[in-house]
Amino acid sequence: MARRAEANNRLDDAARAGWLYYVAGRTQDEIASAMGISRQSAQRLVSLAVAEKLIKVRLDHPIAACLELAERLKDKFALRYVEVVPTDPASTSTTVGIAEAAAVEIERWLKSTDPMVLAVGTGRTLKAAIDQLPPMECPQHRIVSLTGNIGPDGSAAYYNVIFSMADAVKARHFPMPLPVLVSSPEERDLLHRQDLVQFALQLGRQANVAFVGVGELGTDAPLCVDGFLAREEMDRLTSTGACGEICGWMFDKEGQLLADVINDRVASVPLPSRDTATVIGLAKGLKKYTAIRAALTGRIINGIITDEVTAAYLLSA
Amino acid sequence: MARRAEANNRLDDAARAGWLYYVAGRTQDEIASAMGISRQSAQRLVSLAVAEKLIKVRLDHPIAACLELAERLKDKFALRYVEVVPTDPASTSTTVGIAEAAAVEIERWLKSTDPMVLAVGTGRTLKAAIDQLPPMECPQHRIVSLTGNIGPDGSAAYYNVIFSMADAVKARHFPMPLPVLVSSPEERDLLHRQDLVQFALQLGRQANVAFVGVGELGTDAPLCVDGFLAREEMDRLTSTGACGEICGWMFDKEGQLLADVINDRVASVPLPSRDTATVIGLAKGLKKYTAIRAALTGRIINGIITDEVTAAYLLSA
DNA sequence: TTCGCTCGTGGGCAATTACTCATCAAACAA
C-alpha cells in the first residue's frame, strides 16, 4: 500500500509538473520552485509524464493524418523518404498533389550548393512534376535520364522529361538517346557502347537521388498504349507474374526483377544503388497499388511520394 | 487565390513541423533538414502551430489532490459533475486550465451518438474553452445560446461563443439575436415572441447540458465594463444583496434569483432545469468566490469546473 | 519606375532543457 501510494504520488507529481509545463507553459525552473524540488527533478517529472503518456498531444489539421501514414510507411518499408499528400476524392487525375510534392522535393535537392547528380525517369507523373519546377540556375548539378527518350517509331518520346527539366533549372543534362526497349540483348549492348550512353550509364551509378514513376502492367498500361510493347508480349509477361515496371525494368509482386529476357532488352540505365542513393517513386491510384507495393517490398525504390488512400492501402495487409 | 494558397501552405507547413516536433518527437534541427529550411524557420513554424492552436495538449491523469477536492465538492453540493484543475499560482489568467478542462467535457458530450441539445452561455472563460475544441462533425446535435449575442451598442457581442463553437463542431446552432438586458419586462416579452427567439427558448428547455460562466458583480464586473449595466444600477443591485450572475440572471448570496425587476429585464433563455439537465459553471478566482458559492448553494448550477484553490475555498466554512 | 513597407530569413547569443555520472538512501533477501 505504501509503495503503491508513493508510486501514485510520483505519477501525480509528474502529472502536475507536466500540466504546468505543457498546459500552463511554465519553465521547468518555475515548476521546480513551485513544487519545491530541484530543476532536474522537475525535468524528470515532466519527461516521466510524457513517458507514461499522461500527456497527450494532438494535432488538429488535415495534414496530421498524412504525416502519420508517412511515418508508418517509412517504418514498414525502411524508407529514406516518404511524402503522403491528401487525397482529393473528387479528382481522377493521377498526378494532382503528387506532382506538386515531387516538385518541392526536387527543388529541395536542386537548392543544395553541393554538386548533385539527379536521375529522372519518365512518364506522365514525372512530367507533371517537372512542369511545377520554378526557373532556377543550377550549374553545379547534373541531371541524367534513366530511360531512353526515343519512341517506338524513332521519334522523340512523348514525355520529354529531362529536356523540360534542364530547361527550367539550367543544369547540365544527359539524355539517353535510345528507345526504352530494344529488340535484343545484343542490340542493347551495342547501343550501350555509344559515348553519350556511356556518360549516362556512368552518371546513373553516381546519382545521389532518382525520381521515377511506377508503372503498372496490363494491356492498358502506358507501355502498351504508347506502343513500346505489343499486347501479346504484355499478356505473356503478366501471365508469368510481372506486376509492374520502373524505367522499363519489370518486376514481380515481390519486387524482384523478372528473370525474363525482357529485362535484357531494357536499354535504360540501371537504377542507382539503393544503398548510396535515394530512389523516390512517384505514384498513386488503384491501378498502381500492386506495382507500388511490389517496388517497395523489393526495395526497387527506397522513397515514395503518394497520396493518403494509396498509403493506407500500402499499410494494409 | 495565390495568397490564400500560400497562407494555407504556411499553415500546412506549421502543422507538419508541429507534428514532427510534438508527435514524432524530432528536434527542430531534424525538422529543418527534413523540410529543407533553416532551424530558425522550423522553430518559427513550430511556434506558429502552437500560436494557431493547431497543437492541443491534454493531461490524462486524475491528479489526486484535485480528485479529492472534486469528490468532496460533489458530495457537499450534490453535484452531477465536478472537475478541479491544478492552480497555477503564478498565473493571473482566469481561464488557464478551466478552458482546457471544459473543452474536454464539451467534447465528451459531443462525441455522443445520441442527439443532444447543448446550451452555452457566454463570457471570456467559455470563449477560451470553445477555442480549445477540435474540429468535429456533429450533425446529430444542436447547440443553443442561452444569452443574447447583441451588445449594448447594438453590435454583435464580444464573446462570439455560439458561432465559434458551431464553426468548430459543425452542428446546427441557435443563437439569440437579443441583448442580454432590455429596457423593460414588456420589451422582453415582445422580443421573446420572435420566431428565432422562440426556437431558442424551446430548445433551452430541452437542453441536456449547459455550459455557463459565473459572473461576479461590482463596478468592475464584466456586465459593467462591457456597458450592459450602468454603474448606478450595479451599485443599487449589490446594495440589495446581489452577489453574482449567470447568463444575466442575478442572484443573492444564497443563490436565490433576485426578486428585483432587473431579472424581468434579462432577455436570456431560462437556465435548463437542474432536474433534467447538467448545468456546468466555469469559474475560478478570488473575485468570483462568493458568486460561485452562491450559485452552488442555490443550485443554479449542478456542475462546476474550477481550480484547486477555488475548490478549497468552496469546501471551507 | 521607385520608394517604403511588410514579412520571411539566417546569424548569433542567451535561456532552457536533456543527458550522463557518481552518490546515496531505502527496501529486500540471505
Add this chain to the structure above:
DNA sequence: TTGTTTGATGAGTAATTGCCCACGAGCGAA
C-alpha cells in the same frame, strides 16, 4: 546483520530552443 538492488538526487555538461537583430525579397502606392 549485511550485501545487493533499486531508484531518486544533484552536479556538470552537451544539446536544444527562444529571441533579437539586420538584411533582403516581394508588393503595393505614388
